[in-house]
Every structure is written in C-alpha cells, then in structure tokens.
Amino acid sequence: MSGNEKHHSTGYGIYIVVWLALLAFTSITVTIAGVSLGRYTLFIALLIAAIKSALVINIFMHIKFEEKIFKVFLALSGFTLVIIFLLTFFDFIYR
Amino acid sequence: MSDHQEAAVHHVHRDDLGAKMGMWLFLFTEVLLFGGMFLVYAVYRYQYPDQFHFAAMELNTTVGTLNTIILLTSSLTVALSITALQKGNKFLSMMMIVITLLFAVMFMVNKYFEWSTKFSHGIYPGSPELLNRPNGQILFFGLYYVMTGLHGLHVLAGMILLSLMLLFIKRNKITSDDYVKLENSGLYWHLVDLIWIFLFPLFYLIQ
Numbered sequence A: 001m002s003g004n005e006k007h008h009s010t011g012y013g014i015y016i017v018v019w020l021a022l023l024a025f026t027s028i029t030v031t032i033a034g035v036s037l038g039r040y041t042l043f044i045a046l047l048i049a050a051i052k053s054a055l056v057i058n059i060f061m062h063i064k065f066e067e068k069i070f071k072v073f074l075a076l077s078g079f080t081l082v083i084i085f086l087l088t089f090f091d092f093i094y095r
Numbered sequence B: 001m002s003d004h005q006e007a008a009v010h011h012v013h014r015d016d017l018g019a020k021m022g023m024w025l026f027l028f029t030e031v032l033l034f035g036g037m038f039l040v041y042a043v044y045r046y047q048y049p050d051q052f053h054f055a056a057m058e059l060n061t062t063v064g065t066l067n068t069i070i071l072l073t074s075s076l077t078v079a080l081s082i083t084a085l086q087k088g089n090k091f092l093s094m095m096m097i098v099i100t101l102l103f104a105v106m107f108m109v110n111k112y113f114e115w116s117t118k119f120s121h122g123i124y125p126g127s128p129e130l131l132n133r134p135n136g137q138i139l140f141f142g143l144y145y146v147m148t149g150l151h152g153l154h155v156l157a158g159m160i161l162l163s164l165m166l167l168f169i170k171r172n173k174i175t176s177d178d179y180v181k182l183e184n185s186g187l188y189w190h191l192v193d194l195i196w197i198f199l200f201p202l203f204y205l206i207q
Helices: A012-034 A040-060 A068-093 B003-009 B016-047 B049-056 B061-086 B090-120 B137-169 B179-203
Strands: none
Touching: A012 A040, A012 B061, A040 B061, A040 B179, A068 B016, B016 B049, B016 B137, B049 B090, B049 B137, B061 B090, B061 B179, B090 B137, B137 B179
C-alpha cells in the first residue's frame, strides 16, 4: 500500500529553481513599480503576481503532478471568482 | 477467522487523496474569503484611484519587499521539508520546519514594527488623524489593516499548524510513507504565501 506511483516525489532542485524565479519576479515587480507606466502599472503588477502564483500553485503546491480532479477544482474556483468580479463591476460601472 | 480478525486489526484506514481533496476544498473557501476583500478593494480603488495612490505612498515598500522575500523563502523551506521526509531524512525535514517557523516569526516582527510605526503616526482605524482625511484614504487604510491583519492571523494559524507537524514528525506520527498531514499543512502555508503575493503589489507598490 505504499502507492509510490501516486506520490510524485519532487527533488530539491526544482524547488530551489522556482524559489529563485519567484525572487527574480519580486525584484522585477518592485523595480517596475518605480517606473511610471501610467495605466499599465496595475496591469503589469497583477500579471507578475499571476505568474508568481502559477509557479507556487503548480510546483510548490504540487498541482502540476496531481490528478485531474484537482485541476478541475482549481479552475472552478478561479472561474467563480472571475464571475463574481465581472458581475460586481458590471453593476458598479453601469449603475 | 482469526486470520480475518488479524487482518482487520492491521488494516489502517487511510485515504491520502481524499485528505488532500478536503484540504483543497477548504483552501477554496479561504480564496473566496480573501476574494471578497479583494473585490471591495478593487471597487474602491476604481472609485478613488488618486487617494489610493496618495495613501499607499505612506506604506514602507522596503518592509513590504522584505516580508515578501521572507514568505517566499519560507514557502521553499516547507516544500523542502516534505521532500526531505519523502527521502527519509527526518532530521532535515524537522530543520526545514524550524527554519520556516523562524521566517514566520521574522514576518510577524516586521509586521509589528510596521503597524506600530503607523499607529505612532496616528494612523489606525477610527483615529482622529485618519478620519480628517478624504474617504478614499480612510478606505485604503481600513482595507490595509483588515486584509494584512487577517493575513497575519493566517500566518499565526500556520505557525501553530507547523509546530504541531514538527511534534508529529518527532514522535513518528508523520513518517516517510505517511505524510499527508505535513503535505496539507504545507498547502496551507503556500496559500498564505499566495495571498501575500497579491497583497504586496496592491498595497505597497502603488506609485
């Protein structure tokens, strides 16, 4: 009952690579915040945050190696959040 | 029949996949909890863009960046702790959790100094200094205290959880072939990190 094939064991290396990438993205987002990019500033900050979360979710939280049902869960909750944001802003902007 | 009974006694009921699934479902409720707050933030930032920018200038970007690095690194050490245990290295696994806990303490100490500086400048929810300001700034600091405060509570909860896991590993309740508790605690810790990944640019990096 060890179920080795179900538990994808991840080496130390990939975690350290992802950590370095996360630090790199952090320094990019801090540097970019000092540059005036007008209305794109928020967009770029959120884009970098999204890339960082994708790294954390996929590798640190192991979603990339999990069964499909976990990805369905994740997509469903993300989708719910997007719908809530869209509906609220429709209401707020066109009120 | 005695064979059968013996088999029943030795049969350990375990469902690691189910445990992990339950943890993810719980994490989604957390995402919705913080999602609701991010929604409030988004609407008010849309309504008061200039005042949000003005108020955010008062936050200390250096402390924010430092705390980001601390949390990202603590996420790494939790992940390494699980790998170490999978490879049968109990000592390294425990060391990694201890380091994670130290990072968490560092995060909270930074938070303490950050908040007390703001308090000493007279900026805290309901303070006369803050209430004299325009609505957008009151909302910004209100959201700042509620969201980073709730996040801080999650850091504290994560610390308690990881301390328990440390104890479990020490007592061999979590072993190299039964570690779903540690994995789930790790997931919780990564979620705390994930929320901070969004809090950081939205509060500290508005120029």
